[in-house]
Amino acid sequence: MDLSIFFEAFKSAGLLQACVYKPGTPAEKAFDAGWQQPDTLLLGDEAQASDYLLEFQTADLPTLRQGDAITVDGKPFTVRAPAQKKGDGYYSTVALKA
Secondary structure (H helix, E strand, O other): OOOHHHHHHHHHOOOOEEEEEEOOOOOOEEEEEEEEOOEEEEOOOOEEEEOEEEEEEHHHOOOOOOOOEEEEOOEEEEEOOOOEEEOOOOEEEEEEEO
8 A cells, every 4th residue: 555645635634744854965855744742741740841743754754863954844953863663664753853
């Protein structure tokens, strides 16, 4: 089964964000990804912080590394940790920092 049809449907429904991977070399690469900003409670629930997560097709960013730059809707982020494959590896998630 071609799982890319799901991302095409998600994009058509407006569920994906426009992103640009900026590794330095080779050239920048545009891709679409699911964008999540889950909140995390800290300091005994006295403080709240947002995490930044992208879910993308693994084949779109095969050389993604910690420290690489990514823009999401024009806002700059840095890859915080190595990407993690989900399930059979067709999709991956990566944590970002602002």
